[in-house]
Amino acid sequence: MGVGRIEAAVHGGDLAAARLRYPSAAEPWVDLSTGINPHAYPVPTLGADVWQRLPQSDAEHRLLHAAAQRYGAADAGSVVAAPGSQALIQIIPRLLEPSGVAVLGPTYGEHAASWARCGHRVAERRGLAEIGVASIVVVVNPNNPTGRTIAADELSALAAVLAQRGGLLVVDEAFADFAAPGVSIVPHLPPATVVLRSFGKAYGLAGLRLGFAIAHPGLCRAVRAELGPWAVSGPAAEVAAAALADAHWLADVGGRLADDCRRLDELLLMHGFELEGGTQLFRLAKHRRATVIADVLGGAGIHVRRFPAQPSWLRFGLPGTDEQWWRLAAALSAAAERT
Known part of the structure; x- marks a missing residue:
């Protein structure tokens, strides 16, 4: 089926x-243009054999078990590991016949682009009440960039409707690790x-390229088949299995991030945002x-996320060091003199 040219999303x-x-x-x-944790998980030392051999099945099993425990999945069999959630965003549309897709937006642009690239009819919708007769619905929860959340029970009700239509609900929980309890739909997966x-976002290790799909067995088998063998590197599996099992680190860094957010909010409000x-x-x-x-910040070596469709918006990641905080404050003060 022919598909028109799909514009690349801005990242x-x-x-x-x-x-x-x-x-x-x-x-x-200072790169504040992404939503990656600036306080990265400390990478453990790995033996030379992890780098020299193909990824091993027992290491993958440990990874999937740790992911199932961390995210509240039923078992390791309902989890598929991939080289980043972006790979899954591109793979899943290939597994379904072209259909009507509603993407709740504005949101991460790769969702709409990936479905459209596979011949699906894609429309952006602002709320669940607007999905109409779409059989596939994509929800980023919490949303990027607005942070909007939709309650798990609302999503479960929507999933039941889509199941009757022979469709699929895709919930992107890339930013759910530090969300309020009960936001994730995984523990009661419909x-x-x-x-x-x-x-990579929550653990500050985006370069590792690792993401997960959590679904019922049939879809998991289809995703695994599409990924093929050795989809995740041995080093990634070893590092992530250790990190996902480290609940104390996640709780500690979550508190630090909450403090950082309050500090950033105060700084932005102080400068007229x-x-x-x-x-x-x-x-x-x-x-x-x-x-x-944004231009003043760029001239000061500080990269923030712009939105061409929303020119009054800027998204700020969190500075990771005292020097970065100082540079951001100084650049915002310089920008205030220009505005």
Whole structure:
């Protein structure tokens, strides 16, 4: 089935492009354009054999068991590991016949692009009441970039409707690790539902490239078949299994992130922003001169996320060091003199 050209989604994290745009900016750059935990999990030392051999089945089993325990899945058989949740976003649309897809937006642009690329009829909708006759619905929960959450019982009711239509509910929980209890739908996974989880964001190890799909057995088998063998590297499996089992680290860093969010909110309000939303890993703020502010920050070597469709919005990740906090505050003060 022929598909028209799909425009590439805009993403944060591209420091090479930022350096080209602001060649005289201060180094090192402070990248606040992503929602990645700046306080990364300490990577354990790995033996040389982990790097030298193909990924082993027992290591994958330990990883899946740790993920099932961490996310509240029924068992390891309902979890599929992939080289990043982005890979799953692209794979799942290939597994279903072209259909009507409603994506709750505005949200992460790769969802709509991936479904459209596979010939599905995609429409952005602002709420569950607007999905109409779509048989596939995509919800990012908590949402990126607004931080909006939808209660698990509402999503379960929607899943039941979609199951009757022979459809699928896709819930992207990439930012659910530090959300309020009860936000995740995984512990009471309804039929016709797949949940995506991102490892790298919460654990500050985005370069590891690891994500999970959580679903009932039939869909899990289809996703595994599409991924093929050795989808996740041996080092990634070893590191993530240790991290996912470390509940104390997650609780400690969650408290630190909450403090960081309060500090960032105060800083943004002090400089004339209105807070639009966010999660414990990023804040979305609004300013009438957001474009000017982003340019001043870029000139100071600070990369924030812009939104071409919403020019008054800027998304700020969390600084990770005292120096980064100082540089952000100084650049915002300089921007205030321009606005």
